[in-house]
Amino acid sequence: MRIFADENMPLVQQFFRQFGEVSLFDGRNVSAAQLQDADILLVRSVSNVNAQLLQHNTKLRFVGTATIGMDHIDQSYLAARNIAFSSAPGCNAQSVVEYVLSSLWCLADKYQWQLADKTVGIVGVGNIGSRLAKALQALNIKLLLCDPLRARNEADFNHTDFTQLCTEADIISFHTPLINSGSDATKHLLNAQTLAQLKPDCALINASRGAVIDNNALLQDLSRAATRRAVVLDVWEQEPNILTALLPYVDIATAHIAGHSIEGKARGTEMLYQRCAALLQQPLQQQLQQLLPVPAMEKLQISANFGLPDVQNLARLLYDVRRDDAILRHYLQSKGFDWLRKSYPPRREFSSLQLCGKVIPDFLPQLGFSLAQ
Numbered sequence: 001m002r003i004f005a006d007e008n009m010p011l012v013q014q015f016f017r018q019f020g021e022v023s024l025f026d027g028r029n030v031s032a033a034q035l036q037d038a039d040i041l042l043v044r045s046v047s048n049v050n051a052q053l054l055q056h057n058t059k060l061r062f063v064g065t066a067t068i069g070m071d072h073i074d075q076s077y078l079a080a081r082n083i084a085f086s087s088a089p090g091c092n093a094q095s096v097v098e099y100v101l102s103s104l105w106c107l108a109d110k111y112q113w114q115l116a117d118k119t120v121g122i123v124g125v126g127n128i129g130s131r132l133a134k135a136l137q138a139l140n141i142k143l144l145l146c147d148p149l150r151a152r153n154e155a156d157f158n159h160t161d162f163t164q165l166c167t168e169a170d171i172i173s174f175h176t177p178l179i180n181s182g183s184d185a186t187k188h189l190l191n192a193q194t195l196a197q198l199k200p201d202c203a204l205i206n207a208s209r210g211a212v213i214d215n216n217a218l219l220q221d222l223s224r225a226a227t228r229r230a231v232v233l234d235v236w237e238q239e240p241n242i243l244t245a246l247l248p249y250v251d252i253a254t255a256h257i258a259g260h261s262i263e264g265k266a267r268g269t270e271m272l273y274q275r276c277a278a279l280l281q282q283p284l285q286q287q288l289q290q291l292l293p294v295p296a297m298e299k300l301q302i303s304a305n306f307g308l309p310d311v312q313n314l315a316r317l318l319y320d321v322r323r324d325d326a327i328l329r330h331y332l333q334s335k336g337f338d339w340l341r342k343s344y345p346p347r348r349e350f351s352s353l354q355l356c357g358k359v360i361p362d363f364l365p366q367l368g369f370s371l372a373q
């Protein structure tokens with residue numbers, strides 16, 4: 001069995017060698033000729049899997065993307081060819097939540113906000129959006145939730161229409177898939193018209209897909225003297241060739257790494273491994289927990305005096321998004337966007353640090369911290 005995998009897929013050898021020979025490729029530049037012998041194809045978001053890429057391959061049985069987003073996969077084409085497909089739903093959801101939390105804390109420091117006075121609008125309340133909502137509730141932050149699909153299917157879902165959310169939110173965080181057309185399209189959901197409806201100081205966070213915000217319209221908006229909004233962008237239109245004119249206006253700019261915690265990426269590989277094992281009717285020989293590196297900090301003692309104001313310091317032990325903003329601003333021009341992603345420095349999730357103490361406040365597990373056994 002021949003397995004072809006993106007070179008940026010951690011632990012792929014360890015998981016997949018059980019099924020056969022693993023060959024690695026550069027996901028952004030992979031060609032149809034390279035993949036003609038693949039039985040199993042494992043990609044990340046930078047490879048468009050479609051008729052053109054698979055034109056020379058007649059034996060492919062499985063395509064897996066170690067990502068949540070699937071906008072790079074032509075699923076109808078795979079179904080028509082009877083090729084099994086899987087994404088990795090939720091694999092890096094916690095990583096994105098921690099990115100957004102770190103961004104909020106950085107903005108709160110920079111602009112001296114009291115986050116408890118802010119109303120955060122979450123657009124797209126799936127795996128990431130609902131975890132984020134739980135974390136923000138733990139921090140006593142007011143929420144508006146917008147998810148028309150959930151509103152249609154769940155009678156008790158407290159939905160706020162996007163237009164209303166635009167006028168009422170102090171901060172908006174986007175967590176939708178990229179949907180190009182139809183009544184729930186998210187492409188350019190935030191455009192010149194909807195940007196004009198926002199409060200002049202409404203902050204924006206986009207860690208979903210770049211094209212959910214019309215980047216040219218955003219540039220126009222941010223260039224206006226009347227606009228005073230804080231902006232966090234992890235994703236950009238036309239990656240890797242991003243609109244660099246936005247950078248001076250953006251408070252936190254990162255290279256599509258919100259989901260790139262060690263756990264988030266490796267969980268994606270493991271989910272595809274489990275799916276493949278089921279498809280090939282093979283036993284599971286590997287488990288992520290055994291393959292993850294030991295974290296630099298394993299345990300921390302919490303005293304009875306630990307309170308909500310201490311959470312930010314605790315979280316910063318593990319991740320501060322300003323590191324990634326600084327790396328982008330320093331290296332984007334000389335090394336490029338894809339280099340920033342490929343050379344991403346290690347980041348562990350909150351759960352890697354086990355908290356010990358007689359009384360652990362409820363808000364800590366709600367934020368994703370784990371308790372010592």
Ligand SMILES: NC(=O)C1=CN([C@@H]2O[C@H](COP(=O)(O)OP(=O)(O)OC[C@H]3O[C@@H](n4cnc5c(N)ncnc54)[C@H](O)[C@@H]3O)[C@@H](O)[C@H]2O)C=CC1
Pocket residue numbers: 068069070089090092093096123124125126127128129146147148149150175176177178179184185186207208209234235256257258259260
């Ligand atoms: N920056 C990064 O590193 C990462 C980005 N992502 C992006 O985040 C997206 C969301 O991830 P998950 O929460 O795991 O996906 P999910 O599929 O669990 O949830 C997406 C939610 O968006 C809702 N939705 C769809 N259309 C909508 C619309 N027009 N308005 C409002 N809500 C809408 C859906 O009903 C669903 O509840 C992914 O599709 C991916 O594009 C995901 C992981 C990492």
Ligand SMILES: O=C(O)C(=O)[C@H](O)COP(=O)(O)O
Pocket residue numbers: 043044045046066067068069070092256258259260
């Ligand atoms: O899961 C997703 O969707 C993402 O956007 C990933 O976190 C980043 O995807 P890659 O480009 O690393 O595949």
